[in-house]
Amino acid sequence: MAIDRTPNTRLRAVREARRQQSRSEFANDLQATAARLGERQVSVDARLVARWEDGDTRRPRAIYRRILVALTGMTEAELGIGPNPPSQPVTYPPPMPTVEPVDRRQFVSGTALAISGVAVPSTMRTKRTRVDPALIDYFERQLAGHYTADMMLGPRALIGTVTAQLNLITRLIDDAEAGVRHRLSAAGSAFAAFAGWLYLDAGDIALAAHWHGVATELAHRSGNAQAVACSLVDRAMAHTDAGAGGAAVDLCANVLGVERQLPPELRVFALQQQAHGASLLGNRPETDRLLDHAERIIRTVDVEQWGTACLRTPHYLQVQRATCYGRLGLHAEADQLWQHIIPSSAGPARRDVGVWSARRARAKAALGEPEAALDLAHVAVDAALGTGSIRTVRELASLKADMQAWHDHSIGRDLAALLTPLTLET
Incomplete structure (x- = not known):
């Protein structure tokens, strides 16, 4: 019987057109990624990459698939290593420049290559070069822009860019002098925490945990107690x-x-996240106490810091309270809060409104209002398809279970049809 050796043209296109690397360079980056993920029983070389691309190995083992996804920021399907590898070639555009122009005269050798995710040969990194402190402000502006884009685009549009910039930051840290190194480490910690958030929203718990670990390490390297505290709250999330x-x-x-x-913004961040933990434990009095405490503090917040959302997200603490109440089974109270939050948050917060609409739909279902739940599900599905938010998809999966009483009703059939384009997870 003939052996099917259909080439994986997608993976090859990612390596050649998107990353502009030889097989050896690509293999070296994969090996380095495996080390960062703590995978010691992995050996990648150019011959193994060739076997994947030439079709000798139809689908890499699970550990290699995780490493490929972690390095490229792409899905298994996009890399052609999913359950049904495609046979048709895909043309990828060359790497895009960062969204904000930079004075590259101050960059260390290899910066331009590192931004696009291309491996920097070790011979180019042997000489340590001054890292300009102005780069810290640059990266902080970039991260602020990513926060805004995430609300509109969702995680998959940003993962590749954020992780590539984070890899660049970690390279710069090793070249920087002590003062700059510590500040750059704090910025890198914020980037890594955001990468963890993106992977959570994309449904990859393992890679989210990896980046949260990187965030904690960089926070400790920064010597900044506030950065360490923020990394712990991100991990709590x-x-x-x-x-x-x-x-x-x-x-x-x-x-x-x-x-x-x-600072007050970090206290609010920690208090609301502890309230989520309390709600998971079924403790309403403690949930309310923590959120009430946060309400008193948030009035003193006048600047954003460490990427907290308490000023970027409208009705930030009301969102947390509504989510906690839904988790506690206080559906009427949650619905009343969502009724105020969602209509006033339309616009750029597309992904968030999708998540919130799914949560309110669940409250409506619990309150015996299936028609209203179906209307809200339309908003959530549109957001899920547009942003790739697995968090929204999981809320919709729970809604499907909540609506089981109407399974044989026309509303149940309409909901099933609406959810058909999604792969529901719980």
């Missing part, structure tokens, strides 16, 4: 997504143990 209320509560309690030393 990941535990909340996983339903681990105790872990979220414990991490935030550790941060709030030095509350008086923290």
Whole structure:
């Protein structure tokens, strides 16, 4: 019987057109990514890459698929390594420049290559060069722009850019003098925490955990206690997504143990995340206490710091309270809050409105209002398809279960048809 050796033209196009690398360079980057992920039993060389591209190996093993996704910021389907690898070639555009022009005279050798994700040969990095402190402001502006874009575009549009810039930051850190190195490490920690958020929203818990680990390490390298505290709260957020209320509560309690030393925006960030943990544990009094405390503090916040959303997101604490109430089964209270939040948040917060609409739909279903739930589901599905937010998809999967009582009703059939384009997860 003939062996099917259909070439993987997608993977080859990513390597050649998008990353502009030889097989050896690509293999070196994959090996380095494996090390960052803590995968020690992995060996990648040019011959293995050739086997994947030439079709000798139809689909890499799971560990290699995870590494390929982590390095490129692309999905298995986009790389042609999914369950049904495509046979048709795909043309990728060359790497795009960063969204803001930079004076490259101050960049260290290899910066332009590193921005696009192309491996910088070791011979180009042997001589340490001065890293201009102005780069820190540049990266902070870039990150602020990414936060805004994320609300409109969702995670998959940004993962590649954010992780490429983060890789550049980590290279610059090793070249910088102590003062700049510490400030750049704090900026890198914020980038890594954001990468963790993107992977959470894209549904990849393992890679989110990896980037949260990088965020914590860089925060400690910065020597900045506030950066360390923020990285712990970001990690608590990941535990909340996983339903681990105790872990979220414990991490935030550790941060709030030095509350008086923290700026108000970071205290709000920690308090609301601890409230999520309390709601997962079914503790409404503690949930309300923490959110009420945060409400008193948020009035003193007048600048954004460490990427917290308390000023970027309209009705920030009301969103947290509505989410916690839905989790606690307080559907009428949650619905009343969502009724105020969602209509006033339309516009750039497309992904967020999708998540919130799905959560309000669940409250409506619990309150016996299936027609209203279906209307809200339309908004959520549109956002999920437009942004690729797995967080929204999971809320819709739960809504499908909540609407089981109307399964044989026309509303149930309409909901099933509406959800057909999505791969629902729980």
